[in-house]
Amino acid sequence: MTFHGTTILAVIKNRKLALAGDGQVTLGHQIIKTNAKKIRRLFNNKVLGGFAGQTADALTLFERFEAKLEAASGNLKKAAVELAKDWRMDRALRRLEAMLLVGDNEQILIISGQGDVLEPDEPIAAIGSGAAMAMAAAKALFRHTELPSDEIVKSAMSIAAEHCIYTNAKLSLEVL
Numbered sequence: 001m002t003f004h005g006t007t008i009l010a011v012i013k014n015r016k017l018a019l020a021g022d023g024q025v026t027l028g029h030q031i032i033k034t035n036a037k038k039i040r041r042l043f044n045n046k047v048l049g050g051f052a053g054q055t056a057d058a059l060t061l062f063e064r065f066e067a068k069l070e071a072a073s074g075n076l077k078k079a080a081v082e083l084a085k086d087w088r089m090d091r092a093l094r095r096l097e098a099m100l101l102v103g104d105n106e107q108i109l110i111i112s113g114q115g116d117v118l119e120p121d122e123p124i125a126a127i128g129s130g131a132a133m134a135m136a137a138a139k140a141l142f143r144h145t146e147l148p149s150d151e152i153v154k155s156a157m158s159i160a161a162e163h164c165i166y167t168n169a170k171l172s173l174e175v176l
Contacts, residue, residue: 005166006038007130008050008101009157011138011149012123015105016175018149019048020157022130023170025055037172043069046104047076048174052128053098061087061100065111076102080109080117088115101127105176130164150175 005026010019021038024031039050040062047069051058064086068079080102100111108125110118118125124142126135137156141147147155150173161169 006052006128007126007134007157007160007164007167008038008052008128009126009131009134009138009153009160010048010050010101010103010108010124011142011152011156012103012105012108013142013147013149013152016149017048017103017105017108018153018173018175019050019101019103020153020171020173021050022157022161022167023172024166024168026166031168034168035170039172039174041174042066042102043074046074046176047102048104048176049100049102050127051098051100052131058098058100061098061111065100065102076104076107076109077117077119080111084111084115084117087111087113099127101125103176128167130160130167133163134160134167 005024008021019039023035025033025036042049065083068082072078102109124138134156137159138152141152157171161167
């Protein structure tokens with residue numbers, strides 16, 4: 001059995017990034033923890049990041065990503081590409097089972113272990129079990145309301161929690 005069950009959602013609106021993660025951690029069919037914190041502030045509070053996947057693997061990736069951010073003087077895209085290259089090429093890193101969603105006030109990126117650095121078409125991105133539900137709700141709210149990014153994220157995550165059994169409504173939310 002493996003630990004899984006996460007939804008991470010990020011939205012930028014009016015140059016304000018809101019990033020939230022649910023708190024649920026499951027092992028098989030059992031909820032192990034309901035208030036885990038899967039998001040964090042990086043690079044002197046100028047970048048937010050969240051993870052889906054194995055916790056120890058994600059924490060390792062956060063450390064490496066933060067080092068890449070420092071080396072790139074905070075250039076988010078450059079740091080993400082460098083991490084993705086290392087992740088793809090390094091034998092030990094290739095075995096890590098996690099994804100990162102990172103962003104600042106201008107862009108959101110998804111970094112995967114396959115060497116992908118994905119920038120969404122709209123300033124909305126999600127990863128994890130409830131990603132599709134959270135993203136659909138966020139896109140509808142983004143396109144059809146005047147809500148700020150943090151309210152969009154809270155509402156969309158609440159909707160995802162109603163539909164995804166691996167997502168709960170105990171959110172960690174950070175705003176830049």
